Amino acid sequence: MEPHFTTTPARARTDVRAGTAVRGGPAPISEGGVRRLGLGLAAGTLIWVVTIFLFDPSAGGTAGRIGDLGGLAFQIGLFGLLAVQSRTGATGTSRTSVIMLRTEAVLLALASVWSLLHAILPEAAGDGVLLGVLDLFWPLSMFGMFVISVKLLAARRWRGLLRSWPLVAESWGVVTVPAYVLVGDAASRWVGGGHLLVGYTVLGLLLALRPGDVLPEREAGDS
Template sequence: MTIQHTPAPARTASPTPTPPGEVPAFRRHGLTLTAGATAWAGAIAVLGFDGPELAQSVEHTGSGLFQVGLLALLRVLWRTRALGEGRLARAALRVETALVLLAMASTVGAATHLDDLDRLGWALLDVCWPLSMAGMFLLGIRTAVAGRWRGVSRWWPMVAESWAFVVIPTLALRGEEAGRAVAAAHLVVGYAVLGLVVARKRQ
């Protein structure tokens, strides 16, 4: 009788490869962000911010897709502990997620023309949109400071998440035409590229 012994796999063995056809989690999240940012950029470039009702609905729908991408990005920040391991980092991500979700409710109202900014509830939801964007910028700064993401992924969140701080002054100082051009370009260069960077992350 022959007895065969199969050696135990070494601890340094490579992890099981991703099955064919299955997309790694970070790739899904990153491509969701890229798709959302590109959709909103296209809507802004073609339709602007203040067009007829139908155009506004399409633009708001694009911004809603972008917000879905933000949730995907926040999920990756959480899973990779990009802001650090502490309670404050986790609390910041929870607060930002809540702000994005509330901003999404405002976006749905705007896209369907059901919102009424003269009512307190809708006005508060509307405020969550700029607050969420400001929060993303702060998370970008913290990601760079924490240094848990390396290379271009350490700095690109801060570049992408400066969107509101670049676009709003441009709209105020240079008007609608310049503002929409800068808004669309910044979304592509910032968030759409960030999505591709995130899609390549392994940990």
């Protein structure tokens, strides 16, 4: 039998369900998954806000440990936000965008280790080299979140308020660090706590209430 060749292009497949992972693309996520991770972000942020308002983390002792654990709850919520951003291709699907989110996950993981160790071993903070190095990843991870929010805004993959609100939320480090320098630790507690409440807590609630705005439009419509 002679081989048969054709120049007719193959038809596009229409039997692939919305939400099915594309090879090399982000893993799919449902609206329910976005809601749960959004609520986790809101809850983790609220826990930290309460510890900031009720306790002075700089006082050390029990108050300091509670503050560290509150910060850890917030960081766990941030991992949920990163998961949503990664699985919706929020910053784009280029290799650079993927690496950006993975790098932030590493920075956040190291900052979370600091929160846990500092809560368990606060006495080692003064002369502990490991804790001193890990402490640097707190501001680095928050600056990384700010960079992601700028890239997310430019990528235009999220819609409505959820396209712009990450920039509000993830400017936390950009706002609170200068506040700490200018007004000191006592006043900056209220600046930082208030910013978290308006920024990350609202962002988490928006994800819970409007999950379709972060999914590709076809997937949101089919869910």
